[in-house]
Amino acid sequence: MMVRNGSGFIVNISSAGGLRYLFNVPYGVGKQALDRMASDMAEELKKKNVCMVSIWPGAVRTEFITNVITEKKKDKVLTLQKFANFTRVSEIVSPKYESGFSQVTEMFERGETPEYPGKAIVALASDGRRMEKTGRILITEDLGKEYGFKDIDGREPPNLRSITFLLLHSGHNQLAQWVPSWLKVPGWFLWGSASRL
Structure with missing residues (x-):
């Protein structure tokens, strides 16, 4: 058509x-x-x-994610593990699971509707x-x-390419405070960093 x-x-x-x-x-x-x-x-x-x-x-604050974030922490983990390999996502963000879980939760709380x-x-x-x-x-x-x-x-x-965003969600909160929010990683760098060649 x-x-x-x-x-x-x-x-x-x-x-x-x-x-x-x-x-x-x-x-x-x-x-x-x-x-x-x-x-x-x-x-x-x-x-x-x-x-x-x-x-x-x-990170989109869907109804599902919003409900999970407002539940008790133990329930959050169980609900998210039913949805996806959230433990693995938290480990990617931070080797310390508790820290990683709170960073992922914060990412969604700051996310878009x-x-x-x-x-x-x-x-x-x-x-x-x-x-x-x-x-x-x-x-x-x-x-x-x-x-x-x-x-x-x-x-x-927050922009996915924002260096401040990336620092905050990789556990470098102190350093993130010193980086201007407008400073972004170029799109080609995101693709290049994921290359398996």
Whole structure:
């Protein structure tokens, strides 16, 4: 239908979980597939003026995550382990499980609402120059800065590429205080650091 009309916009919702192990195998494989699908489909659809992108939200405060965070700690661990390999995620963040668990919890508490990626999609759909972005992976926080929107609670969620964010969630809180929040890791570095070549 979009090809026939000579215009369209397709969005995959993916995540940085396509770069590294996060939660479980199907999650990572699925997210990587969504990113590759956006890239490859964009090649075939750009001649027909159909834009195809993949969007990476940050940590999203879904109803499930919000409920888990407000439960007792023991219940949190059990609930999250049913959902995913959360113990492994905490170990990745910090070798000390308790510290890692609280850092992951804090990451979600600071995260974005489910409406924030929706705002990103609306901004892209309204952009007459969105074809310039076709085939790309776009981080919701980068789109928020570019298009000038905030989350429904008035906050600007932390950017996945922010060095401050990365330091805070790797246990370097003292160092994070000295790094300006606008300083970001380039996107190519994220891909390069995950390379298995």
